Amino acid sequence: MTSEATPAPGRxxxxxxxxxxxxxxxxxxxxxxxxxxxxxxxGLTKASVSSLVADLLETGLLExxxxxxxGERGRPGVGLALNPRRGALGAEVNVDYLAVGVLDLRxxxxxxxxxxxxxQGRAPGDVLADLHGLAARVRDAASADGVxxxxxxxxxxxxxxxxxxxxxxxxNLGWDDVPLADALEDxxxxxxxxxxxxxxxxxxxxxxxxxxxxxxxxxxxxxSGEVGVGxxxxxxxxxxxxxxxxxxxxxxxxxxxxxxxxxxxxxGCVETVAGQEAILGAAGxxxxxxxxxxxxxxxxxSLDAGDxxxxxxxxxxxxxxxxxxxxxxxxxxxxxxxxGGHFGLLRDVLGPALDETLDDLAPGRIAAVTFxxxxxxxxxxxxxxxxxxxxxxxxxxxxx
Amino acid sequence: MTSEATPAPGRxxxxxxxxxxxxxxxxxxxxxxxxxxxxxxxGLTKASVSSLVADLLETGLLExxxxxxxGERGRPGVGLALNPRRGALGAEVNVDYLAVGVLDLRxxxxxxxxxxxxxQGRAPGDVLADLHGLAARVRDAASADGVxxxxxxxxxxxxxxxxxxxxxxxxNLGWDDVPLADALEDxxxxxxxxxxxxxxxxxxxxxxxxxxxxxxxxxxxxxSGEVGVGxxxxxxxxxxxxxxxxxxxxxxxxxxxxxxxxxxxxxGCVETVAGQEAILGAAGxxxxxxxxxxxxxxxxxSLDAGDxxxxxxxxxxxxxxxxxxxxxxxxxxxxxxxxGGHFGLLRDVLGPALDETLDDLAPGRIAAVTFxxxxxxxxxxxxxxxxxxxxxxxxxxxxx
DNA sequence: TCCATATAGTTCAGAACGAATACTAATTCA
DNA sequence: TGAATTAGTATTCGTTCTGAACTATATGGA
Numbered sequence: 001m002t003s004e005a006t007p008a009p010g011r012x013x014x015x016x017x018x019x020x021x022x023x024x025x026x027x028x029x030x031x032x033x034x035x036x037x038x039x040x041x042x043g044l045t046k047a048s049v050s051s052l053v054a055d056l057l058e059t060g061l062l063e064x065x066x067x068x069x070x071g072e073r074g075r076p077g078v079g080l081a082l083n084p085r086r087g088a089l090g091a092e093v094n095v096d097y098l099a100v101g102v103l104d105l106r107x108x109x110x111x112x113x114x115x116x117x118x119x120q121g122r123a124p125g126d127v128l129a130d131l132h133g134l135a136a137r138v139r140d141a142a143s144a145d146g147v148x149x150x151x152x153x154x155x156x157x158x159x160x161x162x163x164x165x166x167x168x169x170x171x172n173l174g175w176d177d178v179p180l181a182d183a184l185e186d187x188x189x190x191x192x193x194x195x196x197x198x199x200x201x202x203x204x205x206x207x208x209x210x211x212x213x214x215x216x217x218x219x220x221x222x223x224s225g226e227v228g229v230g231x232x233x234x235x236x237x238x239x240x241x242x243x244x245x246x247x248x249x250x251x252x253x254x255x256x257x258x259x260x261x262x263x264x265x266x267x268g269c270v271e272t273v274a275g276q277e278a279i280l281g282a283a284g285x286x287x288x289x290x291x292x293x294x295x296x297x298x299x300x301x302s303l304d305a306g307d308x309x310x311x312x313x314x315x316x317x318x319x320x321x322x323x324x325x326x327x328x329x330x331x332x333x334x335x336x337x338x339x340g341g342h343f344g345l346l347r348d349v350l351g352p353a354l355d356e357t358l359d360d361l362a363p364g365r366i367a368a369v370t371f372x373x374x375x376x377x378x379x380x381x382x383x384x385x386x387x388x389x390x391x392x393x394x395x396x397x398x399x400x
Numbered sequence: 401m402t403s404e405a406t407p408a409p410g411r412x413x414x415x416x417x418x419x420x421x422x423x424x425x426x427x428x429x430x431x432x433x434x435x436x437x438x439x440x441x442x443g444l445t446k447a448s449v450s451s452l453v454a455d456l457l458e459t460g461l462l463e464x465x466x467x468x469x470x471g472e473r474g475r476p477g478v479g480l481a482l483n484p485r486r487g488a489l490g491a492e493v494n495v496d497y498l499a500v501g502v503l504d505l506r507x508x509x510x511x512x513x514x515x516x517x518x519x520q521g522r523a524p525g526d527v528l529a530d531l532h533g534l535a536a537r538v539r540d541a542a543s544a545d546g547v548x549x550x551x552x553x554x555x556x557x558x559x560x561x562x563x564x565x566x567x568x569x570x571x572n573l574g575w576d577d578v579p580l581a582d583a584l585e586d587x588x589x590x591x592x593x594x595x596x597x598x599x600x601x602x603x604x605x606x607x608x609x610x611x612x613x614x615x616x617x618x619x620x621x622x623x624s625g626e627v628g629v630g631x632x633x634x635x636x637x638x639x640x641x642x643x644x645x646x647x648x649x650x651x652x653x654x655x656x657x658x659x660x661x662x663x664x665x666x667x668g669c670v671e672t673v674a675g676q677e678a679i680l681g682a683a684g685x686x687x688x689x690x691x692x693x694x695x696x697x698x699x700x701x702s703l704d705a706g707d708x709x710x711x712x713x714x715x716x717x718x719x720x721x722x723x724x725x726x727x728x729x730x731x732x733x734x735x736x737x738x739x740g741g742h743f744g745l746l747r748d749v750l751g752p753a754l755d756e757t758l759d760d761l762a763p764g765r766i767a768a769v770t771f772x773x774x775x776x777x778x779x780x781x782x783x784x785x786x787x788x789x790x791x792x793x794x795x796x797x798x799x800x
Numbered sequence: 801t802c803c804a805t806a807t808a809g810t811t812c813a814g815a816a817c818g819a820a821t822a823c824t825a826a827t828t829c830a
Numbered sequence: 831t832g833a834a835t836t837a838g839t840a841t842t843c844g845t846t847c848t849g850a851a852c853t854a855t856a857t858g859g860a
Contacts, residue, residue, distance in 0.1 A: 009443040010418035012818055012845050018410035019847085036808055043409040045848060050809060074807025075855035219643030233731065235643045242733030243619030243635045249730045254723050254761045257655070266726070266762040323654050326666070327727035330649045331633065333642030361654045362666040412816050412847050419818085436837055448818055450838060474836025475826035 016052075019044060020395045023052045024061060027082055029107035029211075034068050034077025053080060059398035060086055060148070061105065061391065082106055087142065088391065089152035089188050090384025091135060092200060093127060095120050095172050095227055096293060100135045101377060102142040102149070103384035105392070107211050111141045112377055118291075121174045128183045135187055150391045150398075151193025153383030154184060155203040157226055159246055165197050171263075172227040192397055193390050200224070201248065203382030204340055204374070205232025206239055210385045212374045213338045220336035220368075221328045223250060223321065225343035227292070229271050235332060251275065255323040270324050274317035276342065282313035300345050314346050318353025325354070326362045335365065340372035347371050413796075416452075419444060420795045423452045424461060427482055429507035429611075434468050434477025453480060459798035460486055460548070461505065461791065482506055487542065488791065489552035489588050490784025491535060492600065493527060495520050495572050495627055496693060500535045501777060502542040502549065503784035505792070507611050511541045512777055518691075521574045528583045535587055550791045550798075551593025553783030554584060555603040557626055559646055565597050571663075572627040592797055593790050600624070601648065603782030604740055604774070605632025606639055610785045612774045613738045620736035620768075621728045623650060623721065625743035627692070629671050635732060651675065655723040670724050674717035676742065682713035700745050714746050718753025725754070726762045735765065740772035747771050 019042075026038050033041070039049040056062040065079040087104035098119070101112035115134055119127050142149065158170025165181035184195040205222035208214040214222070218237050224230040231250030233240040241247050251271040252264050259268030272278055276292060285298050302310035328334050343350055351369065358366045372378060391398075419442075426438045433441070439449040456462040465479040487504035498519070501512035515534055519527050542549065558570025565581035584595040605622035608614040614622070618637050624630040631650030633640040641647050651671040652664050659668030672678055676692060685698050702710035728734050743750055751769065758766050772778060791798070 009422060009448075009818085010415040012412070012415055012816090015410040015412060015415060015817095015846060022409060034808070046809065047811085047849080048409075048847060050811095051846090069856095073805070073857045075809080077808055231731075240732070242731075244733035244735065247731060247733045249733065251730075252726075252762065253730045254726045255657070257719065257723055257757075257761060264762070265764070267760055319657065323657055324727070324731075326652075326654045327724070328731050330651075330653045331631075331642075331647060331724075331728050331731055332640070333644040333647045333649065335644065357657075360667055361657060362652065362664070364665070410847090412845090415817060415846095434837070445819060446838065447820085447840085451818090473828045473834070475838080477837055 017394070017396045019048065020052055020056060021393050023049065023056060024082075024392045024395060027062075027080065029082065029105070032065060032068060032079040032081045034079060036077055037068075038080070055399055056395055059395050061395055061398065082392075084108065085146050085148060086150055086391075087147045088150050088193070088384045088387035089135065089138065089142070089195070090203075090380040090382070090387070091131060091152065091154045091187060091195075092203075092379045092383065093119060093131060093154070093156045093173070094200065094379070095157065096291070098127070098131050098134055099377070099380050100131070100138040101380040101384060102138060102145075102147055103381060103388060104147055105388055107385075109377060109381060109384075110145050110147055111138050112380065113138055113141075114376065119173055124173075124175055124178045127173075128180075132183070132186055139188075149188050149191050151191045151387035152184075152188035152195035153198055153203070153387045154180065154187060154195055155198050155200040155379040155383040157200040157228075157230070160197045160199055161245075162197050167197070193387055193394075196386065196390075198383055198386065199230070199232075199246075200226070200379045201230030202232045202239055202241075203380075203386065204372075204378035205234055205248070205338075205382070207374055207378045207382035207385055208338050208340065208372055209234050209237060209239075210389075211381060212372060212378070213370050217336045217338070217368065219334055220338050221248070221250070221325060221334055222338045222340060222372075223325075223343060225274070225276070225339070225341040225346075227276050229274050229321075230341070233328070233332060233334075235334075240332070250321075250324050250328075253324040253327055255320040270320050273320035279313050279317050279346075282316065283307075283310040285310070296342055296345060303346070303349055311349055314349040315353040317346075318350045319357045321350075322354050322357035322361060325358060325366060329362060329365050336368040336370070337366060338370050338372055340374070340378055344371050417794070417796045419448065420452055420456060421793050423449060423456060424482075424792045424795060427462075427480065429482065429505070432465060432468060432479040432481045434479060436477050437468075438480070455799055456795055459795050461795055461798065482792075484508065485546050485548060486550055486791075487547045488550050488593070488784045488787035489535065489538065489542070489595070490603075490780040490782070490787070491531060491552065491554045491587060491595075492603075492779045492783065493519060493531060493554070493556050493573070494600065494779070495557065496691070498527070498531050498534055499777070499780050500531070500538040501780040501784060502538060502545075502547055503781060503788060504547055505788055507785075509777060509781060509784075510545055510547055511538050512780065513538055513541075514776070519573055524573075524575055524578045527573075528580075532583070532586055539588075549588050549591050551591050551787035552584075552588035552595035553598055553603070553787045554580065554587060554595055555598050555600040555779040555783040557600040557628075557630070560597045560599055561645075562597050567597070593787055593794075596786065596790075598783055598786065599630070599632075599646075600626070600779045601630030602632045602639055602641075603780075603786065604772075604778035605634055605648070605738075605782070607774055607778045607782035607785055608738050608740065608772055609634050609637060609639075610789075611781060612772060612778070613770050617736045617738070617768065619734055620738050621648070621650070621725060621734055622738045622740060622772075623725075623743060625674070625676070625739070625741040625746075627676050629674050629721075630741075633728070633732060633734075635734075640732070650721075650724050650728075653724040653727055655720045670720050673720035679713050679717050679746075682716065683707075683710040685710070696742055696745060703746070703749055711749055714749040715753040717746075718750045719757045721750075722754050722757035722761060725758060725766060729762060729765050736768040736770070737766060738770050738772055740774070740778055744771050 067076040082105035099114040201224040222232040229251035231248035233248040256268035262269040467476040482505035601624040622632040629651035631648035633648040656668035662669040
């Protein structure tokens with residue numbers, strides 16, 4: 001939900017809260033800067049920065065890392081950097097696996113464990129029990145590695161309400177209106193920033209923004225090819241959640257008004273052409289007891305072998321995605337796309353088809369079509385990264 | 401352009417600036433409230449509100465309007481309301497007319513004058529000279545009516561850069577890269593808030609938000625049927641300008657990937673089906689020396705007469721708009737649409753076609769399709785309203 | 801070696817501001 | 831007439847940033 005202009009009165013203390021976050025914002029994941037440099041960049045006075053940094057050192061978010069040489073002459077500054085011994089936990093429940101990881105403030109994924117398992121149709125309670133076992137192991141590993149957790153996040157492939165911690169619906173898991181508030185509580189017990197629930201495509205889009213292709217772009221449409229076609233819109237280096245809180249639902253943009261009925265009740269949606277089932281079906285790769293992963297592998301083999309039917313199916317998917325991408329380009333004035341999830345496997349065929357169709361439908365409009373290189377850890381990284389950002393945006397919560 | 405997180409240091413004075421605007425924000429166009437009521441609504445203390453109101457009275461934005469009865473007992477409060485003797489000027493250059501008006505802080509359009517003239521292909525300088533003559537008359541009328549101007553705005557049917565005051569391109573005027581900084585300066589000379597340039601569809605969308613259908617909606621896609629098909633996205637009661645600053649360009653969303661080439665170089669765009677020329681052409685209403693307004697009148701006569709070709713052309717436009725509306729619904733999670741401009745003339749045929757197609761392509765997704773009732777003054781009202789909002793958001797600029 | 805110069809960082813007085821509290825003002829009701 | 835109730839003001843206090851003066855630590859040349 002886009003935040004309504006809450007009539008919150010400005011208090012004197014707000015200024016300090018804002019400036020504490022401002023100082024942290026001057027330090028990227030890898031940056032080292034002295035108090036004087038921070039003062040110059042932020043526009044704050046040296047006196048204010050000194051005072052703010054003292055507080056931030058107390059929170060443990062910041063640490064001093066020896067001296068820095070600025071100009072040739074004069075007293076050297078004391079280097080300041082984000083403390084790599086603080087971090088957040090990210091978790092992901094997906095159709096074929098569970099994954100949990102710990103990301104530190106410097107953006108390093110310090111621990112990452114994945115458990116393959118088919119969670120489709122399992123009772124949420126059973127899945128969550130497995131997840132918590134995995135999370136406990138990961139927390140222990142992080143602790144052994146010297147990382148103290150500040151918070152966490154959980155990503156699921158479905159429509160979620162972050163404020164209440166409920167999964168409204170996750171069709172591919174078979175979940176419907178599942179409350180996860182307790183599960184979130186148990187994920188990172190006793191940390192100052194409670195774990196939050198998020199959509200898997202949104203988390204992956206954010207991981208891309210903070211630690212992947214998106215850093216150089218700032219604004220882009222992230223397309224996630226999973227069982228469905230998910231999407232996340234990043235506008236001006238921020239996740240755009242739209243009017244109702246669930247923007248970027250690319251899978252059900254209409255690309256063919258006269259096309260096939262979709263499971264959503266609509267007609268001619270992207271998913272009816274570019275969803276996994278649609279592609280595999282059109283390519284003639286039948287279910288036959290095989291897993292989705294196995295069938296996708298068969299598809300890539302067919303593509304490599306030059307199988308005409310497979311190539312046409314993937315090309316058709318690329319064309320459908322192009323129509324949706326143009327709609328995004330026009331409606332929210334985007335000019336970049338990042339493709340992730342299983343689309344990466346199809347890139348050799350999908351990329352050219354997408355490029356070509358974009359050039360026909362809206363020449364010159366899309367400047368950059370890129371494929372993600374974050375791999376399978378995107379959602380976990382994004383979920384943990386969001387918790388890290390929450391901490392860096394609200395350092396005052398860590399002060400007495 | 402979505403504002404990058406400018407590293408602006410928070411200063412002590414920011415708190416007061418914010419709270420001054422907060423107090424004004426508690427007073428809608430028609431609202432009257434006492435200091436005590438404002439304190440209760442805003443969360444500020446009575447003492448702070450008293451102090452803030454004293455400053456605001458000094459700016460002239462606020463005025464005392466007699467006593468108010470709160471509860472049954474106790475001292476009555478002093479009513480506070482926005483001062484209707486302050487306002488802003490809105491101007492519009494369009495293909496068939498020039499218009500200038502003055503809107504007061506209470507949202508009343510106190511003066512509004514329109515001059516019919518075909519501005520297509522005229523030199524920008526000539527058009528602007530006419531506009532300034534009109535603006536001078538309107539300023540005099542406002543002054544005679546006791547309204548003091550705080551600022552202004554100018555809306556044009558094209559892509560603009562508000563920060564530099566340039567029109568990048570306005571195809572239907574035949575303008576290309578026209579600098580309007582001087583013209584804006586002359587529009588409201590000597591006012592504290594400089595006039596700003598805006599897109600006509602965006603201004604109309606904002607007028608809808610502040611003074612029309614949008615008040616009840618908060619988030620919607622505004623569709624403006626002019627020579628082209630313009631659009632404005634309002635998300636969470638704010639104009640959404642997207643990644644590049646020009647969101648809502650509905651006219652070139654692809655609705656038929658195999659469709660006709662568009663003047664933009666693309667294919668199957670909304671405008672190739674729902675633009676004025678496309679509808680008139682498909683309806684068989686030829687140019688024949690007649691003005692666009694005349695041809696549109698002929699179209700509505702044909703519709704009223706039950707002419708099949710005309711009805712099919714408008715229905716086809718409704719279907720095309722539906723595809724674009726679904727794209728917006730999915731991508732930015734909208735559920736409401738407001739139709740303005742010349743679409744209002746076609747509402748009897750266009751509305752049902754739109755509803756029906758929406759129900760086929762995305763059943764239940766769009767909750768509200770409404771037609772604007774602001775008429776021809778939408779863009780002028782929006783341009784002036786934006787200036788009013790700027791003043792109400794930055795009252796400190798009016799203090800010594 | 802020693803001092804001028806340059807840069808980093810701290811200390812302290814001052815101003816701006818909202819919060820809390822106690823006060824005055826104006827009204828109703830018994 | 832006075833108690834109760836509500837509106838609004840005055841005063842004191844704590845928080846925070848700013849700016850200027852100050853201390854700390856380096857380089858480089860006499």
